[in-house]
Amino acid sequence: xxxxDIVSVTASTxxxxxxxxxxxxxxxxxxxxxxxxxxxxxxGWTFFLPIGRLLLTSFTDPSLNFDNYARIFTxxxxxxxxxxTLWIAGTCTVLSLLxxxxxxxxxxxxxxxxxxxxxxxxxxxxxxxxx
Numbered sequence: 001x002x003x004x005d006i007v008s009v010t011a012s013t014x015x016x017x018x019x020x021x022x023x024x025x026x027x028x029x030x031x032x033x034x035x036x037x038x039x040x041x042x043x044g045w046t047f048f049l050p051i052g053r054l055l056l057t058s059f060t061d062p063s064l065n066f067d068n069y070a071r072i073f074t075x076x077x078x079x080x081x082x083x084x085t086l087w088i089a090g091t092c093t094v095l096s097l098l099x100x101x102x103x104x105x106x107x108x109x110x111x112x113x114x115x116x117x118x119x120x121x122x123x124x125x126x127x128x129x130x131x
Contacts, residue, residue: 103117
């Protein structure tokens with residue numbers, strides 16, 4: 001028997017897999033949840049809890065009603081700020097798409113121009129490290 005015969009025999013031999021076995025380097029679901037639980041607690045404590053308290057205060061200060069939200073659409077100052085914010089957000093989104101997609105397409109192509117574009121995009125991100 002040659003080595004090619006041995007390889008073909010071992011490659012065609014079925015391997016029984018049970019639900020308890022995992023791929024190499026893959027953890028079981030309970031262990032994964034146990035390892036990620038400190039991060040989820042920290043995220044909940046520092047992000048979700050303050051946002052929940054802010055929403056609760058917005059509905060209950062000074063009493064339980066929607067007056068704070070109704071004021072956004074009734075007072076001219078709030079309407080003006082709201083419209084201006086939406087305009088700036090929309091303009092930034094459109095400009096980012098118009099500039100970003102051609103650069104991304106240039107970077108995705110192989111070649112010298114791809115490397116130059118990649119350098120032009122990444123070097124400004126290094127300023128905090130270099131200074």
